[in-house]
Amino acid sequence: MKKNTVLTYVALHLMLMIYSMSGICSKLASKQAFLSPKFILYYGMVIVLLGFYAIAWQQIIKRLPLTTAYANRAVTVIWGAVWGFLIFHEEIRFNKITGIILVVAGVALYALSDGGDDVKKGSSASEESEEAQ
């Protein structure tokens, strides 16, 4: 993996952690009356995080194939559980942990199958993304 690719992955995951916080804001907004001042504040924060995501994601998918970038988004599943547990004191039952592990494993395999193609054949998706730059 090239140094630039590693940096792109680091940026992607930092961005995804920040982006996952939009879930916290969505949940807070859902508890407020529609268009009440607090609703606007929390929903506004969702939009701000979305704006941040918009700019960062557009740059990321120019440097990574869409499927690979999308696959890494699975980490937001873990962040959702972490925020739900820490902030909203949600009960995380055994079946939810099992389900999350399966989803993350599935997404890791998804990304791995894509990466394998890149190394062996040079996937068309990565060529496309390089052309886009």
Add this chain to the structure above:
Amino acid sequence: MTKTVALYSLFILFGTFISAISQVMLKKAAMKTYPSKIREYLNPLVLSAYLIFIVATLCSVIAYRGVPLSLGPVLEATSYIYVTIFGVKIFHEKVNRKKILALALIIAGIVVAAV
């Protein structure tokens, strides 16, 4: 899963579907060459994609009235199904057995977490 959670979950599932469509629009935009940096963002394709994305966020807010935050992103993982289908149909990306197995794991995980 209670009936209320199931009902509110539908909003997340719908929002995820339309945001997968917006991802395709963004990828299409990223593949084009634009005269300036600002035009990479301010063009009809990118703007409509983000409009769809905003509708999806409103779907999420409605959904979270009944869905726990810890379940939301699990349901959003249905996006991999759509992105694979769109990847094959629109961008002619290849699907191998590993990817099919991965999708099976993801679907199993969603079902296990949601039940």
